[in-house]
Amino acid sequence: MIEWNAVSKSFGTVRALRDFSLRIGQGEVFGLLGPNGAGKSTAIGVCLGLVRPDSGTIAIAGMGSPDDPRTRRSIGAAPQAIALYDELSGRENLRYFGRLHGLGGSTLTRRVDQVLDEVGLLPRAKDRVLGYSGGMKRRLNLAAAIVHDPPILLLDEPTAGVDPQSRNNILDMCKALSQRGKTIVYTTHYMEEAARLCTRVGIIDHGALLATGTVAHLIAEHGGESVVTITRTDGTETRVATPDPVRHAAGLIGDATVQGLRIDRADLESVFLNLTGRSLRD
Amino acid sequence: MPAILAIAVNDLRLLARDKAALFFTLFFPLGLAVFFGAIFGGGGGGSKLDVALVLEEDGPKARAFAEALSADSSLDVVRQTDAGTPLTRDEGETLVRKGAVSACVVVPKGFGGGIESIFAGGGIKLEGYVAPGRGAEAGLLTGKLNELAFRQMASGLSDPAEMTGMLDRARSSLGGDDSIPDENRRLLTDMFDRIGEVNKTFGGLNPGAAGGGDSAGSGGWMPVQVSLTELKDESDRPRSSWEVSFPQGVVWALMGCVTGFGVSMSGERSRGTLLRLSVAPISRGQLLLGKAAACFFACLAVQALLIALAAGVFGGLMGQFRVGNPLMLAAAMMVSAIGFTGLMMLLAGLTRTEGGASGLGRGLIIVLAMIGGGSIPLFLLPGWVQTVSSISPFKWATISIEGAIWRGFTWADCALPFGVLLGCGVLGFAIGASALKPAERA
Numbered sequence: 001m002i003e004w005n006a007v008s009k010s011f012g013t014v015r016a017l018r019d020f021s022l023r024i025g026q027g028e029v030f031g032l033l034g035p036n037g038a039g040k041s042t043a044i045g046v047c048l049g050l051v052r053p054d055s056g057t058i059a060i061a062g063m064g065s066p067d068d069p070r071t072r073r074s075i076g077a078a079p080q081a082i083a084l085y086d087e088l089s090g091r092e093n094l095r096y097f098g099r100l101h102g103l104g105g106s107t108l109t110r111r112v113d114q115v116l117d118e119v120g121l122l123p124r125a126k127d128r129v130l131g132y133s134g135g136m137k138r139r140l141n142l143a144a145a146i147v148h149d150p151p152i153l154l155l156d157e158p159t160a161g162v163d164p165q166s167r168n169n170i171l172d173m174c175k176a177l178s179q180r181g182k183t184i185v186y187t188t189h190y191m192e193e194a195a196r197l198c199t200r201v202g203i204i205d206h207g208a209l210l211a212t213g214t215v216a217h218l219i220a221e222h223g224g225e226s227v228v229t230i231t232r233t234d235g236t237e238t239r240v241a242t243p244d245p246v247r248h249a250a251g252l253i254g255d256a257t258v259q260g261l262r263i264d265r266a267d268l269e270s271v272f273l274n275l276t277g278r279s280l281r282d
Numbered sequence: 283m284p285a286i287l288a289i290a291v292n293d294l295r296l297l298a299r300d301k302a303a304l305f306f307t308l309f310f311p312l313g314l315a316v317f318f319g320a321i322f323g324g325g326g327g328g329s330k331l332d333v334a335l336v337l338e339e340d341g342p343k344a345r346a347f348a349e350a351l352s353a354d355s356s357l358d359v360v361r362q363t364d365a366g367t368p369l370t371r372d373e374g375e376t377l378v379r380k381g382a383v384s385a386c387v388v389v390p391k392g393f394g395g396g397i398e399s400i401f402a403g404g405g406i407k408l409e410g411y412v413a414p415g416r417g418a419e420a421g422l423l424t425g426k427l428n429e430l431a432f433r434q435m436a437s438g439l440s441d442p443a444e445m446t447g448m449l450d451r452a453r454s455s456l457g458g459d460d461s462i463p464d465e466n467r468r469l470l471t472d473m474f475d476r477i478g479e480v481n482k483t484f485g486g487l488n489p490g491a492a493g494g495g496d497s498a499g500s501g502g503w504m505p506v507q508v509s510l511t512e513l514k515d516e517s518d519r520p521r522s523s524w525e526v527s528f529p530q531g532v533v534w535a536l537m538g539c540v541t542g543f544g545v546s547m548s549g550e551r552s553r554g555t556l557l558r559l560s561v562a563p564i565s566r567g568q569l570l571l572g573k574a575a576a577c578f579f580a581c582l583a584v585q586a587l588l589i590a591l592a593a594g595v596f597g598g599l600m601g602q603f604r605v606g607n608p609l610m611l612a613a614a615m616m617v618s619a620i621g622f623t624g625l626m627m628l629l630a631g632l633t634r635t636e637g638g639a640s641g642l643g644r645g646l647i648i649v650l651a652m653i654g655g656g657s658i659p660l661f662l663l664p665g666w667v668q669t670v671s672s673i674s675p676f677k678w679a680t681i682s683i684e685g686a687i688w689r690g691f692t693w694a695d696c697a698l699p700f701g702v703l704l705g706c707g708v709l710g711f712a713i714g715a716s717a718l719k720p721a722e723r724a
């Protein structure tokens with residue numbers, strides 16, 4: 001459905017994408033995970049025709065390059081930075097973006113109301129976006145991506161800066177969209193979102209794709225060992241990495257100096273940290 | 283096409299919702315136009331109608347009529363040149379052409395004789411000229427002249443001695459005319475005799491009886507004939523300060539459009555909506571044309587609104603604003619709208635942020651507007667400033683619009699200003715559009 005073929009892109013000395021190759025099939029929900037500045041937005045920008053690669057190609061299956069307006073019609077994009085008209089109401093925003101995507105007449109009206117309902121903004125549809133909360137703006141930002149009902153969705157951190165309620169609404173919507181057969185690319189820093197939603201994830205850092213696969217596969221491959229943390233009565237704490245934490249814990253039974261015990265199983269976050277390291281990013 | 287329209291409509295709606303932009307594109311220019319128009323004196327002055335009076339006959343009847351006209355409280359009558367000599371017909375006409383007075387009334391030779399031979403086929407004839415576009419005043423003046431002429435006639439009828447003379451002249455002219463059938467001749471002689479008796483008995487007729495006549499007359503007898511000719515507009519001076527201040531207002535309104543849309547365009551960039559527009563399945567050309575169309579329509583609309591207001595409020599009855607050539611004005615507004623749309627594209631293309639656009643807008647554009655006639659009317663600027671101001675498209679817009687209103691431009695005169703504005707439009711669009719690259723902004 002979407003195929004990046006050895007795409008490289010530099011901004012000055014910053015190499016935002018290096019030899020980035022990825023193939024996403026129809027109906028997949030693909031999570032693109034990476035620290036700040038990893039190149040997630042750049043990868044999506046290439047897909048939208050907003051970023052011209054220095055080398056490599058991008059193909060949207062069956063439609064070709066995103067430079068062609070007809071290809072872009074089948075894509076819905078929710079930019080990382082909220083892109084809405086504050087002076088317009090929620091409904092006016094959606095009507096405008098719907099019109100630009102070729103909708104009109106009763107189809108436009110029906111789709112706008114349907115999408116407003118899905119993101120829970122129907123009661124506030126007439127209010128100007130200026131007065132919306134951060135979560136409402138995020139939801140409208142997503143609504144604007146799906147108003148024309150495209151088969152491909154590129155969602156760049158669609159849950160950034162929202163409360164758990166809005167996050168749940170957005171995740172539920174994505175699930176519903178996926179069930180309707182949409183192909184979704186979803187970038188995020190939140191591992192639990194990716195684990196909950198995505199059929200497949202990819203870890204990207206410094207512009208390079210480090211690993212891809214299902215969540216279970218990545219944990220098995222890159223999660224590393226689980227950690228058993230033992231607290232003793234003298235106040236000391238020891239951490240033991242082991243592939244079989246339960247067996248290790250069982251060996252401690254009867255040890256009077258053990259006051260507490262915690263088992264940390266490998267998860268997507270350990271995969272992420274193992275692959276991208278613990279150093280701070282910009 | 284629907285996409286271009288959708289973009290244009292959305293941009294106009296955004297402008298309408300932006301109170302500051304709306305203020306600077308509409309209310310501020312209107313306020314300036316009214317303010318400057320008013321402090322520089324508005325129209326000719328007061329509500330009195332200023333009229334030049336030319337006496338081509340110097341008889342007592344003509345002088346009495348002139349006195350009556352001068353005494354009328356609704357008229358401001360000029361009878362002499364600046365040198366103190368009585369006005370000639372040519373001088374009176376020139377005063378009208380120059381806009382110094384609204385109309386000129388000529389009392390022609392034979393005026394007194396016409397009154398005296400009123401029953402012998404004579405009558406009062408008045409001629410005159412009215413300034414272009416002063417139809418309403420021409421109507422008022424015609425009514426006023428009819429009234430005064432009838433009163434003059436009636437005053438003759440109420441004087442027994444004069445009346446006797448009039449009847450004698452009528453009888454003798456009746457006797458000398460063979461074309462009148464005997465039957466009619468007898469009836470008329472009979473009538474004159476009866477009037478003569480009434481005249482002797484009561485010492486004159488009641489003026490009211492004669493004054494009730496209608497200038498249109500019935501049966502073709504018109505005792506008072508007033509013929510006012512409307513002059514063609516050849517003046518190359520503004521009729522009133524409104525004709526200067528409203529084109530100035532137009533300049534400010536165009537400036538408001540340029541900065542308003544320029545800022546809103548950079549606003550699309552900074553608030554990320556340009557990214558959505560770039561991602562939408564529309565071509566770059568459609569996007570730019572939609573944006574340009576919005577600015578074009580706004581430019582056209584504010585110009586039309588200001589001029590229509592001026593024509594409606596200060597034109598019309600007040601006669602202080604008149605569009606010399608409406609077709610040319612329409613063309614001038616169209617061409618200005620194109621020119622300033624180009625300027626807007628240039629502004630939007632060369633500035634990356636809203637702050638930048640408004641900074642550049644409020645700097646460069648204000649300077650261009652000022653030297654282009656926005657603050658001081660072009661024709662009042664010193665010569666060298668007028669030369670410098672040629673770099674300002676605002677000057678060419680002002681000239682085009684004034685050309686159609688009061689400068690009396692021919693289409694050949696329009697070639698240069700129209701050409702500059704069109705060139706500015708095309709060049710601005712080309713440069714701005716090539717600088718406005720929606721892509722490469724991830």
Ligand SMILES: Nc1ncnc2c1ncn2[C@@H]1O[C@H](COP(=O)(O)OP(=O)(O)OP(=O)(O)O)[C@@H](O)[C@H]1O
Nearest residue numbers: 011014016035036037038039040041042043723724
């Ligand atoms: N237009 C640009 N000009 C200059 N540098 C850019 C531009 N766009 C991206 N970069 C740089 O490219 C690198 C990748 O940026 P990108 O936005 O793709 O990262 P990201 O993974 O989306 O990060 P985040 O999680 O913070 O959104 C960063 O170092 C960024 O500074």
Ligand SMILES: [Mg+2]
Nearest residue numbers: 040041080156
């Ligand atoms: Mg990003």
